[in-house]
Amino acid sequence: MAQDMQSPRFISALTKNTVALVLAGGRGSRLHNLTDWNAKPAVQFGGKFRIIDFPMSNCINSGIRRIGVVTQYKAHSLIEHIQKGWGFLRGEFNEFVALLPAQQRIQEEWYRGTADAVFQNIDILRGYNPEYIVILAGDHIYKMDYGEMLAAHVRSEADMTIGCIEVSVEEATGFGVMTVDEEDRIVKFSEKPAHPTELPGQPGRSLASMGIYVFNAKFLYEQLVRDADTKSSTHDFGHDIIPYLIERYRVYAHRYERSCVGVKEGGQAYWRDVGTIDAYWEANMEMVSVVPDLDLYDKNWPIWTYQEQLPPAKFVFNDEGRRGEAIDSMVSGGVIISGARVQHSLLFSDVRVGERSNVKDSVILSGCRIGQNVKLHRVVLDNKCDIPDGMQIGFNREEDTKRFYVSKGGVTLVTPDMLGHSIHNVR
Numbered sequence: 001m002a003q004d005m006q007s008p009r010f011i012s013a014l015t016k017n018t019v020a021l022v023l024a025g026g027r028g029s030r031l032h033n034l035t036d037w038n039a040k041p042a043v044q045f046g047g048k049f050r051i052i053d054f055p056m057s058n059c060i061n062s063g064i065r066r067i068g069v070v071t072q073y074k075a076h077s078l079i080e081h082i083q084k085g086w087g088f089l090r091g092e093f094n095e096f097v098a099l100l101p102a103q104q105r106i107q108e109e110w111y112r113g114t115a116d117a118v119f120q121n122i123d124i125l126r127g128y129n130p131e132y133i134v135i136l137a138g139d140h141i142y143k144m145d146y147g148e149m150l151a152a153h154v155r156s157e158a159d160m161t162i163g164c165i166e167v168s169v170e171e172a173t174g175f176g177v178m179t180v181d182e183e184d185r186i187v188k189f190s191e192k193p194a195h196p197t198e199l200p201g202q203p204g205r206s207l208a209s210m211g212i213y214v215f216n217a218k219f220l221y222e223q224l225v226r227d228a229d230t231k232s233s234t235h236d237f238g239h240d241i242i243p244y245l246i247e248r249y250r251v252y253a254h255r256y257e258r259s260c261v262g263v264k265e266g267g268q269a270y271w272r273d274v275g276t277i278d279a280y281w282e283a284n285m286e287m288v289s290v291v292p293d294l295d296l297y298d299k300n301w302p303i304w305t306y307q308e309q310l311p312p313a314k315f316v317f318n319d320e321g322r323r324g325e326a327i328d329s330m331v332s333g334g335v336i337i338s339g340a341r342v343q344h345s346l347l348f349s350d351v352r353v354g355e356r357s358n359v360k361d362s363v364i365l366s367g368c369r370i371g372q373n374v375k376l377h378r379v380v381l382d383n384k385c386d387i388p389d390g391m392q393i394g395f396n397r398e399e400d401t402k403r404f405y406v407s408k409g410g411v412t413l414v415t416p417d418m419l420g421h422s423i424h425n426v427r
Helices: 008-016 029-035 053-062 076-085 114-119 122-128 146-155 217-228 237-246 277-286 397-403
Strands: 018-023 066-071 096-101 132-137 160-168 176-180 186-191 205-216 251-255 314-316 325-327 336-338 341-343 358-360 375-377 379-381 412-414
Touching: 008 018, 008 146, 018 053, 018 114, 018 122, 018 146, 029 277, 029 412, 053 066, 053 132, 053 146, 066 076, 066 122, 076 096, 114 122, 114 217, 114 237, 122 217, 132 146, 132 217, 146 160, 146 205, 146 251, 160 237, 186 237, 186 251, 205 217, 205 237, 205 251, 217 237, 237 251, 277 379, 375 379
Parallel strands: 018 066, 018 132, 066 096, 160 251, 314 336, 325 341, 341 358, 358 375, 379 412
Antiparallel strands: 132 205, 160 205, 176 186, 176 205
16 A cells, blocks of 8 residues: 555546645735735746746646635736636646635635635635645745645645745744654644744754645635634634644644755755845846756746747847847846846846946846946846936945835845836826
8 A cells, every 4th residue: 555655646646636725815025115016926036937836837747737826915917927827727627727816705804814815715615626735825936746745645644734844943933833753743833933943953953834735625624614713813824723733633744855846966955935125136146047956947847837929039239338248147038138238137028228238136027128328236126117328226225225125135126116107007
């Protein structure tokens, strides 16, 4: 039996009987103005993707083809992206991506917490009749085979399994932290502790929750109903559900390194929480390194997204001081670099860079227009920014702070609203 439980056919049977729920309703307030008009999972990443494409692609590549996306905060661009980019699944084969906005189906309230977001869609989940439910955060960058986690869940006869990753004690203060026994059964859980528990034999390291959960479906329904009836609950998995279950049921940790995908020889498992401007900038900058830890070119585990029809990138002019070039950079479709220099930067789709401009160490999101003689250094430009001729950003922190947001790490975030462009037409 143990050998059968290791087979691809066994894992395939599990994934076919599974529904994944991607929780994509959060704003991501630590990204400041970058999420003024978008939920965090809808924010662009890696040149042509959005953050939510990573857990969604993990589902498809793992063989889970029944997916619900739970939305709430400013979800229009997220919903539009899902509709355009994820409509290839075929309902007649019992595969789908279902959008689940806050509809007040059961209670006349918006989603009050992560557990409540699932509870308010419990009738839809029951209608799908899955044996297992995988619950995913929609705002992290990583590659993971959920099938392997499902198999571990079944082998251990768990009621709930939590995806975990090793982090430093300093980082662990921002996560749910696990204490496990020798079989990785969770014996204690602390949500964002001031003094995280260290791993045995690994001083300075803790085991943190990735916000990835596997449940036996019927068990999850029972616990959601119980939690909904508990008046003192905040209806959150980390604060309420997990601590309650650990004391009463079989809850196991599944270590990320056992099911992560694409780890290079001698490298570490790639997982990024791009929850701050500095972390977002750093993760995008990693993509332009010679051999990044996250391989976007891996055909065995592709990251799917909406493919906008755009012409190839174009570089024009070859005069001294007026040469269109990009060095150590990623440049997406529809970009025109017109007699400008782009160095160690990442340009998303449909960007224009004007003559004699210099862009260095920057992340330029789609639709931006950069004028002539512009200088940008360590800048994140939000979608559709229009930078006027001669502007310099990233060279005088005091001046930048007056108009833009400057992070602790010295990265300057610029949005259309900061530039006085009312692209959202709210007035």
